[in-house]
């Protein structure tokens with residue numbers, strides 16, 4: 001089969017399944033960590049339904065997973081590239097995931113699309129006010145204001161919070177900046193807190209709240 005035929009099959013298969021099911025089909029293979037990804041039952045079933053309605057492709061057996069490992073946005077083959085964002089932490093929130101999944105779907109899969117990854121990285125950085133876990137510059141007093149009820153309750157937990165705040169304050173230097181972070185508190189693994197930046201470098205990250 002030449003490349004033109006391959007693309008034609010993928011294109012027809014995509015229209016047949018609809019974008020959501022098609023992406024699910026490709027993701028399944030793109031995230032299969034075996035050297036040769038395997039088709040699972042529902043994928044074989046979907047392919048069977050497709051060739052039944054497209055007799056011209058009925059001679060194409062479902063044996064080659066690599067045929068499907070292609071980004072449907074950019075056309076690049078999906079391969080193991082191990083591209084990761086090492087210097088930018090972004091929030092794990094639904095709005096960001098939705099944009100990624102719709103426009104740049106293969107930025108983070110096990111087998112990645114290089115074009116998706118670059119677009120993803122650039123988009124995150126261009127929109128850092130929205131995407132970065134670092135939300136705003138804040139003072140220690142303003143940050144701890146949210147715990148005022150707990151502190152006023154005067155129990156042991158309140159005392160611990162005050163001690164924690166005083167310990168942080170004792171470590172601060174005059175030019176330090178404090179920024180509030182939020183990794184996406186809607187996610188189960190999300191957390192929030194503050195970071196201390198000295199001459200533009202993060203020197204301490206203090207987790208205060210968990211999702």
Ligand SMILES: [Zn+2]
Nearest residue numbers: 071074113116
């Ligand atoms: Zn892509």
